[in-house]
Amino acid sequence: AQTVTQSQPEMSVQEAETVTLSCTYDTSENNYYLFWYKQPPSRQMILVIRQEAYKQQNATENRFSVNFQKAAKSFSLKISDSQLGDTAMYFCAFMRWDFGNEKLTFGTGTRLTIIP
């Protein structure tokens, strides 16, 4: 079974600063996906960024980037130039590459507050 650990229950940062959210996972699989999802107060689950395990290059999406360390089973999210709209719960998630048997497993989440 896969487990996803987010060790920072809450974080806060000043607007325009950079913040990094940590995530580690445990799996015996070699092929899998990793995700960061954002859940604002509206509770809509929004995909932030996605990484395939077979790719060494770290994924980036505008102000969001990841540091994927496969050997260390680490997958951190960096938010640059943070904005008030980034205030949300952030979930790290794991999905193994198993056609027809996909299952997305979430970490416990990090509540991020951007301070004006």
Next chain:
Amino acid sequence: DTEVTQTPKHLVMGMTNKKSLKCEQHMGHRAMYWYKQKAKKPPELMFVYSYEKLSINESVPSRFSPECPNSSLLNLHLHALQPEDSALYLCASSQRNDRNEKLFFGSGTQLSVL
């Protein structure tokens, strides 16, 4: 259209009621999911439908009954629920494409069982 639409947004029901949650997507996705999320907790998988067939059932009590009438629709039928079943119920869909797999979520149904 990149939306997953869930109705109703809010639902209050008694323990003897029968109700249904509905989920719809028009992205051509062939997998659909039901997740349950309690307050301040991560979502927990309940069911997965792949090509309209139930592929994963996470040992959910029989008072929750999923149905996938076609590839665009997913229902969750509720009967004789307990107060502890109060939660946000999230629907999601995905393409079933190994190279680009990701889940799109709806905005959820907030369920209260009295």
